[in-house]
Amino acid sequence: QVQLQESGPGLVKPSGTLSLTCAVSGGSISSNYWWSWVRQSPEKGLEWIGEIFHSGGTNTNPSLKSRVTMSVDKSKNQFSLNLSSVTAADTAVYYCARNSFYSQEYWGQGTLVTVSS
Amino acid sequence: EIVLTQSPGTLSLSPGERATLSCRASQSVGIYSAWYQQKPGQAPRLLIYATSSRATGIPDRFSGSGSGTNFTLAITRLEPEDFAVYFCQQSGGSPPHHTFGQGTKLEI
Numbered sequence: 001q002v003q004l005q006e007s008g009p010g011l012v013k014p015s016g017t018l019s020l021t022c023a024v025s026g027g028s029i030s031s032n033y034w035w036s037w038v039r040q041s042p043e044k045g046l047e048w049i050g051e052i053f054h055s056g057g058t059n060t061n062p063s064l065k066s067r068v069t070m071s072v073d074k075s076k077n078q079f080s081l082n083l084s085s086v087t088a089a090d091t092a093v094y095y096c097a098r099n100s101f102y103s104q105e106y107w108g109q110g111t112l113v114t115v116s117s
Numbered sequence: 118e119i120v121l122t123q124s125p126g127t128l129s130l131s132p133g134e135r136a137t138l139s140c141r142a143s144q145s146v147g148i149y150s151a152w153y154q155q156k157p158g159q160a161p162r163l164l165i166y167a168t169s170s171r172a173t174g175i176p177d178r179f180s181g182s183g184s185g186t187n188f189t190l191a192i193t194r195l196e197p198e199d200f201a202v203y204f205c206q207q208s209g210g211s212p213p214h215h216t217f218g219q220g221t222k223l224e225i
Binding site for chain 2: 036045046047048051059060061062095100101102103104105107108109110
């Protein structure tokens with residue numbers, strides 16, 4: 001069974017960069033799946049951020065595209081998210097997930113990131 | 118941008134009853150619709166993908182249907198563990214994009 005675990009700072013200063021990593025176990029990040037980032041806040045609900053393939057190909061939510069960078073580290077079997085120029089509106093629980101059939105089949109437990117000075 | 122509207126916002130039912138949850142899209146999205154269940158403090162759990170296919174381990178009392186802009190999740194014979202928040206999702210477009218609805222709370 002695939003398992004995913006998010007990690008990263010729980011507090012980021014306004015205008016800074018939010019950086020998260022998702023460690024994958026029980027499966028290879030080089031398998032034929034896309035890997036997603038999704039966030040959830042009371043204000044915006046569930047919001048898809050973007051997805052990445054092991055080749056490095058990405059798709060990103062147009063509303064966040066200018067601030068999002070994603071990458072894959074095959075040697076560590078993990079993928080990462082960078083979200084720049086954060087504001088309080090980026091405060092949310094961030095999830096990583098493995099896609100299947102245009103949906104998110106396996107999810108991490110989520111990590112709360114707060115943007116505050 | 119696709120906008121998804123779920124209804125009702127809250128659905129109050131009793132165990133053993135049938136639940137019908139709706140999701141309307143602002144434009145047609147083909148067959149790439151999905152449904153998720155979320156309980157407090159947990160990540161969403163995939164129930165239905167590709168409109169009507171049950172995810173691994175999902176009991177057959179959960180079923181999905183629909184096409185075009187209208188999709189439905191039905192839960193027959195509600196069990197106590199089914200009371201949660203349910204989200205619909207549509208995927209598609211070029212480049213690919215995933216959109217979630219605002220959720221329906223199913224309460225006892």
